[in-house]
Amino acid sequence: MKLKQPPYLFLYLNIISCFLIGINAQETTLIIKAEKPLSQGLRDSLQLQSSYNGFDMVKQKTDTVFLSLLHMGYIDSELRELKKQDDSTYIADFYLGRKYNTLKIYYSKNDFSPKELQKISSQITDTYFLLPFEKTPLSLTKLATIQNQKGNAFARVKLTEIEKDENDELTATLFLDHGNIRTVDSIAIKGYEKFPKSFLKYYAGIKKGKIFDRQKLIKKNENLNSLGFASSTKAPEALFRKDSTIVYFYLEKQNHNQFEGILGFATDEETQKLELNGYLNLQLNNNLNYGEQFLLNYKADGKEQVEFRTKATLPYLFATPFGVSAELKIFKRDSSFVTTEQQLRITYQINPSSQTYIGYRGFESSNLLDEILVGTPIEDSKSKFILSGANYIKNQNKRLFPIKTYLSLDFGLGNRESKKEKENQYLAETRLNNIFYLNHKNSIFAQLTANALFSETYLVNELFRFGGINSIRGFDENSIDASLFSVLNTEYRYQFNESVFAHSIIDFAYFENPTLDLRQKLYSFGFGLGLTTKAGLFRFIVANGSTQEQNFDLGNIKIHVSVTSRF
Structure with a gap:
């Protein structure tokens, strides 16, 4: 019997423990x-x-x-x-006592200016400002941030002498412990040691000697992600020594070479046969760790229209804000003419978002026709232009759409020489686009492109050429000649996730062709789909274009398929 008592004893203890726990948990x-x-x-x-x-x-x-x-x-x-x-x-x-809704805070103009205090208070005098009592902690934090942005990385703000005045109002004195003013004395890069440091100074605006401001450094660090050939792995950090401040950036190199191909399908109006056109674009970026770019572009529309373009860009020569670019273009239209264009530009980086340039453009065109066609002025000619312009870019850290806003203005002053005469000419080109965000998934993209050539007379082989996937969609590539044109591209975009989006296409255009005495409006409607795959960015576009004198015809539908691969 004694051997059976312990189990009963444990049972009684468990019951008592549960009872006590129940009392405590009441x-x-x-x-x-x-x-x-x-x-x-x-x-x-x-x-x-x-x-x-x-x-x-x-x-x-x-x-x-x-x-x-x-x-x-x-x-x-x-x-x-x-x-x-x-x-x-x-x-x-x-x-409880009395509830104080407002706090009167006395301050010194040597610490904060009235303009700075406007960020936290709407009632400011030369000696004090008023704060809602409940917002005091948040307001003091904002004042400390203002001092941090001035380089006082260790600044502390607090209230002292809190008391009631003769009117029984609550008052306090603002005390500022400045700490030591810090500047960026040294910059170190971890992870991608061969990163071209000129991009830190001129592209991102990160310079030695500037006042240390952590929030600005974080924002500028995000700009580096828009370069494409480098990305930030984490926020910058600072090492504060007794007499210096070292800022560390953590970057890694990204493959940013691109290969793009486009296949277009259309029905020939005369033969009703399916036609194939093509487009290839090769970009080599930063392979030498200098931030350089080499571009090779080829287009053929299946109707003996061929365009070749190559361009090389070297930014920030000798660690200065100056850069240089050289470009060659060759265009051939069946057996009518061939043109060759060379451009040389010297660029200057004004600030991280803006750039200006001066340059030279040489243009030469040859008539390939055995005989002159009436009403089609095509002649051998040469033209020279002095160019100037500027552009503004606002980048964003988004994989599919890295550029939020872009604006470029270009002007040229020159002349054209032909067998008949020498004639002065002027040209102007502009492009503006922006993404308007409705919310995280919905946005509207709008782009305006306008070019104009001013001259007393015009030749067919010197006119601008537009139309196609990168211009007004629903028309063949470079199928429209104009001395003046403007194109408005609009897209309503819906982004399903970071890899897939769909969009509408609504394009409008106006152009003038004085060689044909033609002024016309164009319209284009359609839709598109973008998808990031292992092979790259796949885009599928369907568009139908027409003129103001035509009705929409399903036979005019153009289908464009492109894949942009990064390697």
Whole structure:
């Protein structure tokens, strides 16, 4: 029998333990009272519960209520008594006193200017400003941030001499501990040691000697992600030494070479046969760790229209804001003419977003026709232009759409020489596009392109050529000649996720062709789909274009398929 007693003993102990636990876990009520009735709004602000799990939770909540009252402006409040009414009820007796809604803070103009104080207060004099009492902690944090942006990385802001004045209003004095003003004395790059450092200075605007401002450095660091050939792995960090500040950037190299191909399908109006046109684009970026770019472009529309283009760009020569680019274009239209264009530009980086340039453009065209066609002025000619212009780019850290805003203005002054005469000419080109975000997934893209050539007479082989996937969609590539044209491209975009988006196509254009005495409006409607795959960015576009004199015809539909691969 003695051997069987221990199990019963353990059972009795378990029952008693459960009973004691049940007593300790008994729900407890806390009643808050004061010298005056508490409004329902005040009770809601204190976030009072109907019950608490034991005395410890009641005591903790009582302390929280006391701190909350102080933050609300009841600075005279105190807990008079916390007493037990019965086994499950406690009463916390508070003295509230007067609620102070406003705090008058005296300050020195040597610490903060009235303009800086406008960020936290709307009532400012030369000696003091007023703050809503409950916003005081947040406002002090903002003032400390202002000092941090001035290079006072260790600045501290607090209130002293908190008291009541003769009008029984609450006053305080703003105290600023400046700390040491810090500047960026050294910059180090971790991960991608061969990163072209000129991009830090001129592209991102990160320079030695500038006042240390952590928030600005983080923002500028994000700009580096838009380069494509480098990305940030984490936010920059600073090492503060006694007499210097070192800022560390964490970057890694990204493959940013691109290969793009487009296949277009259309029906020949005469033969009703399916035609194939093509487009190839090769971009080599930063393979030498200099930030250089080499571009090779080839287009053929299946109708003996061929375009070849190559361009090389070298930014920030000798670690200066100056760069250089050289470009060659060759265009051939069946057996009518061939043109050759060379451009040389010297660029200057004004700031991280803006760039200006001066340059030279040489243009030469040859007539390939055996005989002159009436009404088609094509002649051998040469032209020379002095160019100038500027552009503005606002990047964004988005994989599918890295550019939010782009604006370019280009002007040229020159002349054309032909067998007949020498003639002065002027040209102007502009492009503006922007993405308007409705929310995270919905946006509207709008782009305006306008080119104009001003001359007394015009030749067919010197006119601008537009139309196609990169111009007004629904028309063949470079199928429209014009001395003046403007194209408005619009897209409503819906982004399913970071890899897939769909968009509408609504394009409008106007152009003038003086060689044909033609002025016409164009329209294009359609839709497109973009998809990021392992092979690259796949785009599928369907568009139908027509003139103001034509009705929409399904036979005019153009289908464009492109894949942009990165390697």
